[in-house]
Amino acid sequence: QQPVQSPQAVILREGEDAVINCSSSKALYSVHWYRQKHGEAPVFLMILLKGGEQKGHEKISASFNEKKQQSSLYLTASQLSYSGTYFCGTEIGAGGTSYGKLTFGQGTILTVHP
Amino acid sequence: DTGVSQDPRHKITKRGQNVTFRCDPISEHNRLYWYRQTLGQGPEFLTYFQNEAQLEKSRLLSDRFSAERPKGSFSTLEIQRTEQGDSAMYLCASSHPGQGYGNEQFFGPGTRLTVL
Numbered sequence: 001q002q003p004v005q006s007p008q009a010v011i012l013r014e015g016e017d018a019v020i021n022c023s024s025s026k027a028l029y030s031v032h033w034y035r036q037k038h039g040e041a042p043v044f045l046m047i048l049l050k051g052g053e054q055k056g057h058e059k060i061s062a063s064f065n066e067k068k069q070q071s072s073l074y075l076t077a078s079q080l081s082y083s084g085t086y087f088c089g090t091e092i093g094a095g096g097t098s099y100g101k102l103t104f105g106q107g108t109i110l111t112v113h114p
Numbered sequence: 115d116t117g118v119s120q121d122p123r124h125k126i127t128k129r130g131q132n133v134t135f136r137c138d139p140i141s142e143h144n145r146l147y148w149y150r151q152t153l154g155q156g157p158e159f160l161t162y163f164q165n166e167a168q169l170e171k172s173r174l175l176s177d178r179f180s181a182e183r184p185k186g187s188f189s190t191l192e193i194q195r196t197e198q199g200d201s202a203m204y205l206c207a208s209s210h211p212g213q214g215y216g217n218e219q220f221f222g223p224g225t226r227l228t229v230l
Contacts, residue, residue: 104156
């Protein structure tokens with residue numbers, strides 16, 4: 001089942017902060033975050049694993065609440081280059097083995113103005 | 115390392131024709147994924163491979179879709195008897211659990227299919 005992202009869209013001024021949320025109804029093995037600019041391929045930002053491990057770019061932070069099956073992506077001191085559509089991709093573990101099969105949310109459009 | 119490449123980048127075809135897309139993953143990436151993305155939506159999983167083995171195929175895919183990954187290198191996605199509803203961006207991604215952060219997927223630029 002597709003995870004639900006909120007908000008659907010965010011408009012910011014440079015330097016402002018934003019939080020994007022991703023919620024699943026199923027128990028998750030991991031949550032992946034990607035950013036996609038118009039006409040381009042999605043680009044990896046962050047992986048959050050069951051058990052609390054986080055791996056990703058230094059300027060991006062995120063959290064994963066395993067009890068609630070929710071993840072949040074924190075964008076601080078936004079820059080013009082942050083504009084794009086952010087997708088969370090969720091993975092349901094199969095017997096503890098990860099194959100990387102992702103189900104993506106519908107996306108959150110982030111627009112940063114000067 | 116040149117990243118994931120896909121060919122062609124654009125394909126326009128008439129309803130009922132067959133089309134085939136190719137994906138070349140990052141060298142040594144043993145996992146390869148196919149997704150379909152329509153305007154305003156996130157990528158939708160189609161199928162994936164570990165080496166040459168196709169591990170899962172989405173139930174959303176009809177029998178008109180088939181994918182192969184001979185020798186565990188490049189992969190092809192074929193759509194037979196195309197329908198207008200097949201119009202979408204077809205994305206390929208690859209990963210290697212033992213490299214980088216683990217399971218992060220590197221996406222190719224996609225093949226945009228338009229069925230007239």
